[in-house]
Amino acid sequence: MFNNMRAIDIRGNVGPAESLYMAEIPKPIPKEGQALIKIKAFGINRADIMQRDGEYPVPPWAGRIMGLEFSGIIEELGENSESSFSVGDEVFALAYGGAYAEYITVSTHMLIHKPPHLSWEEAAGIPETWLTATKVMYKIGEFTRGKSILWHAGASGVSISGIQLALSAGASAVYATARSDEKCDFCVNTLGATAAFNTTDPNWVDQVMKATNGKGVDIIADLIGPDVFAENLKIAAKDARVVLVGLMSGFTFKKEFDMGLLAFKRVRYEGSTLRSRDEDFQRKLRDTFVSEALPQFQSGQFKVHIEKVLPWEQIIDAHKLMETNKIMGKIICTID
Template identity: 40%
Template sequence: MLAAHFDQPGGPENLCVKEVAKPLPGEGEILIKVSASALNRADVLQRSGKYPPPKGASDILGLEAAGLVAGFGPGCKGRWKTGDSVMALLSGGGQAEYVAVPEGQLMPIPKDLTFVQAASIPEAWLTAFQLLHFVGKVQSGEKVLIHAGSSGVGIAAIQLTRLAGAIPIVTAGSPEKIQVATNLGAAAGFNYKEEDFSQRALEFTKGVGVDLILDCIGGSYWEKNLNCLCTGGRWIVYGLLGGGEVHGDLLSRLLFKRGSLITSLLRSQKKEYKEQLVKAFTERALPHFSQDRSPHLRPLIDSIYSLHNIGDAHRIMEENKNNGKIIIEICSSDLLSLL
């Protein structure tokens, strides 16, 4: 099969498409013929040599995929049949013609979504759902500050926060990105390049502060995050785009606010945890992707690249030009229907 590949860590120019061995589904695994995958920041970091895959995971890029069930390993429980349209949360391997995935990490594709739209859901939306519910324990009426509000996780978090009855506010780096976020339900948006988001968040909350922060930036935001965190609030760090070093008295300020600092990574979680997450998301959020449900959840696609142009997709993400998900099309839906 064909798959995204790089011989050594480096820039997007190191990426190519290479013929590799087709995976064989193991115990309790299902083989998917991939129609589309999506690009995540973790793929960019892995290509750069900064984020190796977890032990035992495929070293092929791609943390989510959508396509058709194509085969079964021993011990599968019979929930799926050949030809079913599915999307899957992966630890790696999605940017290839086939991927093997544990049965419990598959979800049905809602009837109103294409393969391209479905490919944008598993990693970003499950990450956001996990941060809000499994980690952050979000409650109705709480105010949630979401950094990188027009990213894949940000767009999902805005809508899932609304679904939970809470109030999303976001940061982003341009008026266009702020507009995207507010169009999707953000109650307010702050341009971190032009204003102090912590002061604006305090103004929005009438001086009380936000209850929950979803932070993919890390070190460079620590003071402003603490400044606008309410007493007893929860600050969840799930990425370090702004570095991991903190220079200052973080602990005493966090202690003074009786705040919680929590870290979270989904990719390295155990299979059982991911299956519980997929089950909860499937029951509580997935039905809302249907157009006849209110509130209606919708993925946002920024752009689509073929597997052979994957380097261009990485450049767009590295330059922070995307609003929404960047999709890697592996096999067109028209061709997939003939296989």
């Protein structure tokens, strides 16, 4: 019993939310350069739902236990760990998997010191969304001060993070889309977006072009996929960057699009996932986040918007809530 721990597993490897259950598995042992973390809280992400449903290509090194982000306390360090971390430090981090558990081992290159004023729940809601937003803007979108940016699914965790990041970094305009007026109002009135557009309105593309005086948008963060591909080409500015980081509308096209716009506007359309990137990429992304965003968390400028906090024993309810697509912020599970 001493060498075991509790973790959330899936009966039959894939299945509905009801297939999740509390299992007992071996407690991990930190390897060279790794830390063993006692987890206090972890975030729920759409990738978890896709993995549970068997629709996510899980990296072979990730293991079967879900969970991509967490906060907790360093309990043990392997040899040759980063010298800035010590046993007892409060940290949060991105993980390749395994955060739905009492303990996790990760490279110390992934760890970030938790600011004292942040709660465990807030810290656990940062890594996946904020590092993805950082990647979209700086690593792929090639953001520089004065560019405009649009975040699809504006009330999602990634876009909530991205809107704040872009405003702080000096974007000329920060736009968002959503599928309800309530979410659009949240993006503008709570997050501070320049404007938000309801994509259930058939004229939303015209509204974007009017808002940009016909220029279009310099960077588009696409969490939707096929359903907005044609529209992205229409609202993209010349030399725009479109970054595909989500496939909420599925994997296949259901309508025609004008391929000529891709060429004539010189649009670069690039897909990216974070989980499949190697540790060196993750470390560099962590360092960018620490320099570009962490100071604003320490000052209180950036906020983690949390929809609901649940004890991890209610993991089924957490997954079902994520599946409603009605949330505006993170779902966090806590471990006593």
